[in-house]
Amino acid sequence: MRNAAEDVVAAIIERWSAGFSKLDANALASLYSNNAFFFGSNPTLYRGSEGVAAYFNGLPRWASPxxxxxxxxxxxxxxxxxxxxxxxxxxxxxxxxxxxVKISWVIAREGGEWRIVSHHVSSKTPLIER
Incomplete structure (x- = not known):
């Protein structure tokens, strides 16, 4: 049985996945805070929902993501x-x-809505070998 936090995350994952499958930058950006920090697949730090939209608008237009x-x-x-x-x-x-990729989000309730305030992806390949 899922708890409330797992339900929130599951709902965001569902909306995020649907937005990504259409490369709908506005739908994806709507999931993020206006104060969000976003590190995606390039080294640029994007800020706020406008930055998130710019990131997704800049991706290649894949046929079936x-x-x-x-x-x-x-x-x-x-x-x-x-x-x-x-x-x-x-x-x-x-x-x-x-x-x-490995992915992490910090999700905060803002004005009664859950928004991603920090998004970070990183390589699954180890950067330092022991």
């Missing part, structure tokens, strides 16, 4: 703040290599 979230972990920090971590596996269409 999809994303699947796995290894999802959530933690309710308090009644208005949720931590999320997982793996996002992107399929970008025929002829495009698949992409799998």
């Amino acid at each position: 999809t994303v699947q979230f796995t290894d999802v972990r959530t933690a309710e920090v308090n009644a208005d703040l949720i931590n999320f971590a997982g793996t996002a596996s992107f399929s970008l269409g025929e002829g495009e290599p698949p992409l799998s």
Whole structure:
């Protein structure tokens, strides 16, 4: 049985996945705070929902993009703040290599709505070997 934080994250993942499958920058940006920090697949720090829209508008127009979230972990920090971590596996269409990244979000309740305030993806390939 899911708890409230898991329900919030599941709803955001559902909306995020639907927006990504259409590369709908406005739908995706609507999930983010106007004060969001966003590190995606390039080194630029995008800020706010306008920055998020700019990031997604700048992506290639793949024919049939999809994303699947796995290894999802959530933690309710308090009644208005949720931590999320997982793996996002992107399929970008025929002829495009698949992409799998570690992803984390900080999700906050703002004005009664849940918004992503921090988005970070990183490589699954270790940067430092022990």
